[in-house]
Amino acid sequence: MQERTTCPECSPGRDKSNVRCMVRNGDLFYCHHCGYCSAQSPSIEIKSISMPEKIIEYFDKRGIGLEVLERNQIQWNGKEIIFPYIQGKRIVNAKYRDLDKKFRQEKDKKKIFYGLDDLVDQDTAIIVEGEIDKLSLEAVGYKNCVSVPDGAPAATAKTFNGKFDYIDNCIHCFDEIKKIIIAVDNDAPGYRLAQELIKRFGPDRCYVVDWQTYKDANHALKINEFDLIKCIDSAKPVPVEGVFTIDDISKDIDNLYNNDFESFSTGWPELDPYYNIAKRQFTVLTGIPMHGKSTWLDALTVNLAQNNDWKFAVFSPENQPIAQHAAQIAKCYMGKQFFKGFNNRMTPEELEKAKHWMKSRYYFILPPDDTLTIDHILSKAEVLVSRYGINGIVIDPYNELDHSRSKQYTETEYISCLLTKIRRFARKHNVHIWLVAHPTKMPKQINGNYGVPTPYDIAGSANFRNKPDNCICVWRDLTDESSAVDVYVQKVRFRHLGKVGSVKLGFDIATGRYI
Incomplete structure (x- = not known):
């Protein structure tokens, strides 16, 4: 049975030490104040050296200052920028990015959202598609932002379920979040990612950013930081079920026109001309x-x-x-x-x-x-x-x-x-x-066969x-x-x-x- 209690990790040091900030269900627990939880992975050690001036300038050109880098513990190992993935104030994973934009992560470590601890004590979360986008939003005042760890699936990918394991690992961290602003990239893979996030978190609390002519948060920051703020603050709620405007379904209309609708083969080529599987x-x-x-x-x-x-x-x-x-x-x-x-x-x-x-x-x-x-x-x-x-x-x-x-x-x-x-x-x-x-009991024919039943032969209703x-x-x-x-x-x-x-x-x- 689920119960709320104080947190052994953070409550003793808080002014409001009696606040029941932890949710516990049997052996599972999660603190909404400090992020301490039962699913926490062991800490990892990152080897780094002092941040050189060229890397500080690299971020500065993208509108991200040193204060943001230091708060997020961004590091440098001589070849790669290091983005620590922190949960419960501990580094549980890390992503490495070189200056040619090649990425890698720690092997066999828990996948979580980047910046997860920044959702503690928040009722609104912003989800972006990359670590630099998360830092870009912090540069204009939005600390309540996380990034997906693996980017978006390709627009044509049909095997991408494994890319979303991090949601399962972090779903409890969103229990107290009332509003989720989805601010992923303005392209076909980003659209695919947004749809999956809406599916997982539910449309009722999801809002979607319209980037207009910008590709993503960092692109907007570099051009005009006030446009970035405007885009986030103007995020629109996912359409109410049963109410649609042409703008809501514009991309779907284009997909049908371009024969780009999603359907799946049965696996039997001879059957596919007659029956393809579509979602919904x-x-x-x-x-x-x-x-x-x-x-x-x-x-x-x-x-x-x-x-x-x-x-x-x-x-x-x-x-x-x-x-x-x-x-x-x-x-x-x-x-x-x-x-x-x-x-x-x-x-x-x-x-x-x-x-x-x-x-x-x-x-x-x-x-x-x-x-x-x-x-x-x-x-x-x-x-x-x-x-x-x-x-x-x-x-x-x-x-x-x-x-x-x-x-x-x-x-x-x-x-x-x-x-x-x-x-x-x-x-x-x-x-x-x-x-x-x-179907209802079918009469046997002279040759011992039964006739081919139709849905009208199912007992109860033509429905x-x-x-x-x-x-x-x-x-x-x-x-x-x-x-x-x-x-x-x-x-x-x-x-x-x-x-x-x-x-x-x-x-x-x-x-x-x-x-």
Whole structure:
């Protein structure tokens, strides 16, 4: 249970020694006054020499004076400028920059925001994209500023989740921050970084700087320091959900016009003309029991994780124990059998490789049976979005959720409300959600096959067809001994992402892979 208490590090020396400045939850703690915390890394030792005049002049030309350098403990080792990363008044990491703008950091040290201690006792934080930008803002009076440690991901990068580990390491330091001003670089990677920061910290307390013609904070400082102050003070709140102006969506319109929208391949080239995955969307997947829809969805998540570094929250109570579901994913990832008694079984070393790969890409949700409501599942997913930056959510299947409802709602009204919650969650949190739903009992045909179900065959409501962005059915011809499946794309809301149609995919039973 979380509690507030005094800090053993700073409270004894404060005038207000009784102020409960520390938040404690079990073995975890963080002081909002001095930054003392349970997650603190050991100090590192930096070897440096006296700062030469040429380096002082280097900063002075950029509008950064000696007083700012000294307060931030900027150092010089003879070849590189050293930016110490300080947490709780201790140096826990350092970045090195030579005069040719080549960077390096200490190896295997904790990643944190640069300038983190400057947020202690603050209710507003400014986030920039580089250490010099942080120093530039201090030069005009803003000490409550931090910099990301690794810059921004490339505008075209699809595998960049690992760049944001520092947010997980520092998220508790922002608990008392009410306003976050995002002042990253004015370019495509900076825009990408801003969107990720908004996603992690939540749009409600985020404001975004418009740099006008300037590239970044230091560029503005060098040209006109009053413009720098004006840009920061004029930061605009992230648009209110549901209210947009053309200015708000101008870049998105340009991206669509230039065919530069973000979508992701399924990993099966023959399926891509019909179905591409986009964030902020919602797919309903149906199919006859035992036709392979869950196995196909597992394979799809493996493709997205391998090719695009996606991370997934998975609620799949039918696949218990969870370890067995993880084994199925490991089998698909390695392309080898998992259990004893089969040929081509993965080795212990290959199993460890698979576990290491899954560790940062799959997070399983399985709350107690009495809390299996859609609201509870989405609340867990929201935590995973904030903490790990997940990109996709699997709810498999719909019928395992608790569907208790008030008598004032019909089943159709209840289902409409539930599907709307899922769709809104996907759009708000910039994720893709797959909902697996079984059809009603289908009549057998003369040849022993079942017909191909559609979303209209899912029990309860036509909203299973109307609400999602995409509808897919996985169907197997039981008279075909090849184990191939037909993937029917039955609805695609946006034509630039696919079209209605079907493809046949082969299935390798030994590996769980579709080919």
